[in-house]
Every structure is written in C-alpha cells, then in structure tokens.
Amino acid sequence: MHADPSTDPRRPLDAAALRGALVEAPGAPYSALDVVDEIGSTNAELLGRAADGAADRSVLLAELQTSGRGRLGRSWTAPVGTQVAVSVLLRPGAVSPTLYGWLPLVTGLAVRDALSSAGGVDATLKWPNDVLVGGRKVAGILVEMTMVRGGGDFALPLPALVVGVGINVGLRRDELPVPHATSLVLEGGSGDRDAVARAVLEAMAHRHGQWRACDRGSGATVSDELVRAYSAACSTLGAEVRVELPA
Numbered sequence: 001m002h003a004d005p006s007t008d009p010r011r012p013l014d015a016a017a018l019r020g021a022l023v024e025a026p027g028a029p030y031s032a033l034d035v036v037d038e039i040g041s042t043n044a045e046l047l048g049r050a051a052d053g054a055a056d057r058s059v060l061l062a063e064l065q066t067s068g069r070g071r072l073g074r075s076w077t078a079p080v081g082t083q084v085a086v087s088v089l090l091r092p093g094a095v096s097p098t099l100y101g102w103l104p105l106v107t108g109l110a111v112r113d114a115l116s117s118a119g120g121v122d123a124t125l126k127w128p129n130d131v132l133v134g135g136r137k138v139a140g141i142l143v144e145m146t147m148v149r150g151g152g153d154f155a156l157p158l159p160a161l162v163v164g165v166g167i168n169v170g171l172r173r174d175e176l177p178v179p180h181a182t183s184l185v186l187e188g189g190s191g192d193r194d195a196v197a198r199a200v201l202e203a204m205a206h207r208h209g210q211w212r213a214c215d216r217g218s219g220a221t222v223s224d225e226l227v228r229a230y231s232a233a234c235s236t237l238g239a240e241v242r243v244e245l246p247a
Helices: 015-024 042-051 097-117 193-213 224-233
Strands: 032-039 058-065 083-090 123-126 130-133 136-148 158-168
Touching (some): 015 032, 015 058, 015 193, 042 058, 042 083, 042 136, 042 158, 083 193, 097 123, 097 130, 097 136, 097 158, 097 193, 097 224, 123 224, 158 193, 193 224
Parallel strands (some): 032 058
Antiparallel strands (some): 058 083, 083 158, 123 130, 130 136
C-alpha cells in the first residue's frame, strides 16, 4: 500500500508505476526509466550512459542531486523528496543541428503543459529555459550535447542530447535556493511528485515528437504550431528586460 501524498508528501517516487506507464505499457513513449536515490547530476550521468550505448529516449530520475546545475554552471539543489529531477536522452539521428536550439524551448512548453494539467498551477515561460509561476521560478531546463561513437569500425561520431528538467514541487519557503524561486506547493499546486513526473515526461514525449517532425519536408525549420505555442506561453516576449552578464 502506498502512502497518501497528503500525509507523506516527501515519499520516494514510485519507480515501478512510472516504468509501467512510460516504458512497459503498449505504445509507451520511452525505452528505459531508472530512479536513483542520490546522484551528482542526472544530466552528467546520462551523458556518460550515452557514450556507453544507452538507448534513445532513456529516462533517469533522482531523489537527490548533489551537483545539479543550470545554465552558466549555476547550482540547482533541493532537499530529498521535494523536487522532480529528471533527464531524458535523445539521439536526434537525422534531425538538423539547426533545430537543436529549439529543444529547450519545446521542453519548456512541455513542462508548462504538464504543470497546468497535473501541477495545478498557471505557469509561463521565461526565455530561454525557465518556467515561472507568479513571476517566480518553479522549474529550469538544461540541454547538453555530447558526441558518441557511431556503429561500425569507421563510423563518424554521432550527437546525443540530454534534456534535464528540475521542478520544485514540495519545497517550503525556507528551503528555496534563491528569493526569486517558488514551488508548486507554495503556489497552491500539487505536491504529488509521481503525478507531476509522469505528466512532465508524457508532455515531453509529445513535444519532442513534434520537434523531431519539424525536420521532415520543412527545410529544417520549426513548425508554425510550435512557434505560436511558444509565443503564447512566453511572458518575456515584447517585455523590456535588463541583461546581466557573468563577471
């Protein structure tokens, strides 16, 4: 018997249930799914697994990341059981590299979709890789690439992309890493990490499928549908912003 999320909000993820729905069910979108108790970085681990031959659409989740990071090497950490930290390995095959820059954007769309449906919050996007609720950061996205050995003795190296997502689910205000962050629970949303993780991965599979399809007969340009969807979801388009460069 599983604990009620309302009485045990920081219980471990149900790896068997996630695997059953996302890997083993007929037509499931992923090839493999692992949940580990503790890891330095899910992205770094999947990049290593890619070099060792891990399959396209492999998923890795962690209860605790000790070296989680965002863009520009910024730290991204949270207490155990309070976050969804997940990475997905994509082997893009024939997808044009000109489309790679859209991957964090369509992933942001997926996270926004999922947080609206399963997270119980109204999220918006901040270009290029943040998801906001009430103007505060609830999730971040980091896409990294490595080149891995292709098949055969003389095959050229092939790209492998790892899409990492970190979502603050059950953090209390005193646990937030920075003042401009928030969590689903603090915004009146769901604290059920299993439901959030499943919804996010299902939405990512859908949006990543749309992204891959953009390379088919469209001259390697992103579809009008994705452009419209992102434009509608992005709160910073047309806004006056201040850019602060790292020292």
